[in-house]
Amino acid sequence: MGRILAIDYGRKRVGIAVTDELKMIANSLTTVHSKDIITFLKDYTEKESVECFVIGEPKQMNGKLSESEKFIKPFIKLLKKEFPDIKIERFDERFTSKIAVRTMIDAGIKKKDRQNKALIDSISATLILQSYLESKH
Numbered sequence: 001m002g003r004i005l006a007i008d009y010g011r012k013r014v015g016i017a018v019t020d021e022l023k024m025i026a027n028s029l030t031t032v033h034s035k036d037i038i039t040f041l042k043d044y045t046e047k048e049s050v051e052c053f054v055i056g057e058p059k060q061m062n063g064k065l066s067e068s069e070k071f072i073k074p075f076i077k078l079l080k081k082e083f084p085d086i087k088i089e090r091f092d093e094r095f096t097s098k099i100a101v102r103t104m105i106d107a108g109i110k111k112k113d114r115q116n117k118a119l120i121d122s123i124s125a126t127l128i129l130q131s132y133l134e135s136k137h
Helices: 035-046 069-082 096-106 117-135
Strands: 003-009 013-019 026-033 050-057 089-091
Touching: 003 035, 003 069, 003 117, 013 035, 013 069, 013 117, 026 035, 026 117, 035 069, 050 069, 069 089, 089 117
Parallel strands: 003 050, 050 089
Antiparallel strands: 003 013, 013 026
């Protein structure tokens, strides 16, 4: 049994979070450029056992998928091809970016640092993963 890895996929950057070995706590891992994500995941899965990828599912307020889904679908197809033995699940990512910024404000992070989109992406991935874990318990 491996860890669960969450992916907040974007056209430029991909936020990544991972569980602890007991799959109880979500931790921010990193943010990588979208063109480097498959290489990163190959390297990571060689060192760590991963049983599931949780991919953020961008929905609008009315429940319909947002425009960014058209970029995520080809990525998921590639993930299935490159990692056929790792399960892929989707999880609603509505509001994660806004919650990530709010979390940084509450943590006292300076405004300049809060504008770091890579940090927002990794926190968003962590929020997706933590919400996913909570939905399973």
